[in-house]
Amino acid sequence: MNILQQLNDIFTPERVLTDEDSLQNYGKDWTQVYTPDPLAIVFPTSTEEVQALVKMANEEGVALVPSGGRTGLCGGAVAMNKEIVVSFDRMNKILDFNSIDRSVVCQPGVITQQLQNFAEENNLFYPVDFGSSGSSQLGGNISTNAGGIKVVRYGLTRNWVLGLKVVTGAGEVLDLNHGLVKNATGYDFRHLFIGAEGTLGFITEATMRLTNIPKNLTVFVLGVTDIPALMQVFETFQNTIELSAFEFFSEDTLSLMVNDKGYARPFDTEAPYYALIEFEVDHESKEESALQAFEACAEEGWVVDGVMSQSLQQAKDLWRLREDISETISAYTPYKNDLSVNISKVPEYLDKVEQAVNQNYSEFKVLWYGHIGDGNLHLNILKPDSMEVSEFFEQCSKVNPDIFEVTKKMNGSVSAEHGIGIIKKNYLKYSRSKEEVELMASVKKIFDPKGIINPGKIF
Ligand code: AKG
Known part of the structure; x- marks a missing residue:
């Protein structure tokens, strides 16, 4: 049976899209530089359906790309090679809430703001917050270990994940940590899936922790x-x-x-x-x-x-x-870098990066903003109207080695909170050692032996 027929059997035809608009829309994220070319978009509604899809993909050797709110900035959710895009738009329910545990069980397609609102309706607070909270989905936040604007007090998404249900690339369903606060029973695989950019498997349920509402x-x-x-x-x-x-x-x-x-x-x-x-x-x-x-x-x-x-x-x-x-500067097709160093090193770092940038782009407009309290600087270079996107990106990327050499020397990160995706793949080596990258590849092989889940992302 051909792949589209098998998809129709798993999902029913109305949850399998192949029209050009859907392929273009769901095949990309907010990174504006890639041309999507997926085979189909599917919309699972349960863990069982995701598992059936992963099993089929393993048998057929077809790649799967997870897709949430598509607000990523590194191409982590882009499908350019006839992959099947797995959208979690229809797995968007809050399944359970416990006010004593202060925990809430969510499907991965729950929008960040939906979780924030739900917490507030229950006199509690979900503190992870950023500009794209109205569109980003929880599964994507967990997969990128999203940070945002309140990290200085509340930490990253990782701090708020009590449990995960996942379907690995091998098609196993794992129920990780059962929402426990304490659980000292060996390796905590939950943390491997957090920040893995969907390369190890699919998150199909997440148990999130809530806290007190801050006053005034x-x-x-x-x-x-x-x-x-x-x-x-x-x-x-x-x-x-x-x-x-x-x-x-x-x-x-x-x-x-x-x-x-x-x-x-x-x-x-x-x-x-x-x-x-x-x-x-x-x-x-x-x-x-x-x-x-x-x-x-x-x-x-x-x-x-x-x-x-x-x-x-x-x-x-x-x-x-x-x-x-x-969002405002997206109109200028900015070239983005998302950098971090230890907080105390920010002045020296910003100075050195600025020197590298100014030497190369004195005619471009360069914007700085970010999260000083986390040592996280967003560097955006705006495209001049007169320049083609491809030429602009080529010119901007030429200075990356200079910026990342400085970053490496200062033990910083080439991606503080946006992930590696496709766009930062070549630069991973500036922040992670060869041994670390090899270990990452070995870990991927364990969870996704045939390499069908989000291939070509991170490394
Ligand atoms: C932020 O505004 O904090 C972001 O993470 C977006 C960064 C960017 O636009 O470069």
Whole structure:
């Protein structure tokens, strides 16, 4: 029987799409550089169906590509070689909730915001958050160990996964960790699937942990004189009050948000960089402490101006200046790098990367923003209107070895939170040793002996 017939048998024909629009749409993610060419898109509704598909794929030697909200930025969910794309759009239910365990069992297609809203309806909080929360799916978040804007307080997605049900590339169903908090019984395979970019198998259920809702989140936006000053501001605030976010963006980034989105500047004074600082004000003394930290930073000359939110709406408006950057600049087909070093090394690192970039792209617009509190810098170079995408990407990628050599020397990461996918494959060696990459390949072979699950991604 041919493959499409077998797919129709497993899924019924209405859950197997082969029309050109669907192939183009589901065959790619937010990386704008690849041309999708999948064989078909399928929409499973259960673990059993995923298992049947994996067994068929092993027998037929056909590759499968997992697909969530397709918000990835590294081509991790792109299908370019007649693969079958496995979309989790129809596995989007919250299956169970336990208020004593504070755990919630989700299908992988649950949208991040859906989980956040569900937690809130139950007086709890799911803290992993980022600009694409309205589209990204939980399975993808887990597969990339997504970080985002609250890592400084709550950590990465990994910290919130209590259990996983997976179908391995060999077609076995594994129920990993059963939602337990403590479980010291040998290797914890759950953690291998977190951040594996869908190369070991499919996540078909995830048990997620929830926490208390933070009270009265308050936001400061401060104009700072330079990156060393930004670090001093970070240290001052960190020593004064528990932070739930410490983000930054450059003046070039802010002016683009003001010009393109029509957003209001936080204050009139222009500064080379801006810090966005969020913290909980659950009693008055915290607000006082935060104001004292601000005054101390201003006295030192690190901060030139600032604003503190006086309402939830104002806090949201200030957050938009940071959270909406990625989507806004997508109109310029940016060339992206997602870098990290130890927090204390940020000034030296940013300086060296900037030198490498400026030497090569003095005529391009370069934007910096990111998560200073995690040592994670997003570097985006905007495509000039007059230049073809392919030429622009070719030119930009020429400077990557310089950037990644600096990254390697400083023990940093060539992909802090976006993953490797296809786009960073050639650069993995700057962050992981040959021995580590070989071990990764051996691990893949154990879980996916025929190499049918998301082949060609990571390595
Ligand atoms: C962020 O805005 O924090 C992101 O992760 C997106 C990064 C980018 O647009 O380069």
